[in-house]
Amino acid sequence: MTESDLSELRKLAESGDVDAIAELVELAGEQGNVDELRRLSDSGNADATDILIELATERGDITELRRLADQGNVAATDQLIELAVEQCNLDELRRLAEQGNTDAAEQLMELTAE
Missing domain, CATH: 1.10.10 (Arc Repressor Mutant, subunit A)
Structure with missing residues (x-):
C-alpha cells in the first residue's frame, strides 16, 4: 500500500467509514504500527486497543x-x-x-x- 493509499484510507476512516477503520486497524496490527494503533485506540476503537495490548504484552x-x-x-x-x-x-x-x-x-x- 502506497503512502497515498494509506492517506486516503485514513481520510475515509476519519469520516466514519467502518470498513476503512477495520482495514486500517488490521493493517496497523499486521505491521506492528504502534503509533497508528494508539491513534485509533485513543479515538475509541476497541479492536485497535486489543491489538495494542497484545503487541505491548508481546514486546514487554x-x-x-x-x-x-x-x-x-x-x-x-x-x-x-x-x-x-x-x-x-x-x-x-x-x-x-x-x-x-x-x-x-x-x-x-x-x-x-x-
Missing part, C-alpha cells in the same frame, strides 16, 4: 500497558500485572496496589513473601 512494553491501564482498560491492567510479576517489578505492582488493585496487591504479597 510496560509503559504502553501502564498508559492503557491508567485509562481504565481492565485487559491492559491484567496484562500489566502479569508482566510485572514475570519481571519481578515490585514498584509497578506496588503502584497498582496503592491505586486499589487487589490482584496487584496479592501478587505483591506473594512475591515479597518468597
